[in-house]
Amino acid sequence: MITPITSPLVAVSIQPTQREAVARAASPVAHVKFIDACELDSLLERHEAAVGFVVEVSVAKEAAFDAAICCAHRARPTTPIIAYVTDHEESAQLFVHAVRAGANHVALYGVIDLGGAVGDALAPSLKQPVCAEATHRALPWIPPLAHPVITYCAMNAQQRPTVSVTAEALRMSARSLYRLFHDLALPTPEATIGWCRLFVAAQMAALEKPIKEIATTLGFGSGSAFHDMLRRYAGLTSTALRDSSAVARLAQSYSSVVAASASSSELPKLG
Secondary structure (H helix, E strand, C coil), X not given: CCCCCCCCEEEECCCHHHHHHXXXXXXXXXXXXXXXXXXXXXXXXXXXXXXXXXXXXXHXXXXXXXXXXXXXXXXXXXXXXXXXXXXXXXXXXXXXXXXXXXXXXXXXXXXXXXXXXXXHHHXXXXXXXXXXXXXXXXXXXXXXXXXXXXXXXXXXXXXXXXXXHHHHXXXXXXXXXXXXXXXXXXXXXXXXXXXXXXXXXXXXXXXXXXXXHHHHHCCCCCHHHHHHHHHHHHCCCHHHHCCCCHHHHHHHHHHHHHHHCCCCCXXXXXX
């Protein structure tokens, strides 16, 4: 079945005998990329997109699953991590351990219950697949402490949230939001909201959506206004967005724009 999210659900250290069942459980909503625990660091270092992570937990490999969950959560704090257990007699203890390590969804009855857990974890992405795809492709290039803001702004790109609305949604003050982005050497929160709209626009362009539709959907006012903002923020034209790597390139530009203009006190402003 073709799913609306093309970024994979990354399954870490799944027993070979369990892989077919895991892929089948996730298939209605996501395709699965299987990796060994030793490959997780490399995947994260390559900035690969992931719609979520699935980790098999068991008494036999407690240290390994704990390390994998901690690593994934540290690198992608807003990306769902689903834990499922194979040693049912120890399930309660293992789930507590997994949640403490960073898992935020659990399949209470092993692979049998995994499909429901995947559906719950990815429900927001499935409701807004274009926004979600843009988010998943951008996050690997963004400092983890900024992930909650990027996720919120990209997933709500059509609503164009204000700084105060964003701060309230994330349960922090606007002043704290400004301080966070200053400390991370990232563009201002106002500019970040604009960049997140561009991330979603790039994903729509990669899907060959007309520029007029992109501008209307994301509230740019007109195609020319969208072109102007894209040029001012990223120095690009819309033709540069017509491939699957466009969001990643924009996210790299976003993360480096302050450092690149360190000699100037003026950051990009929202148009």
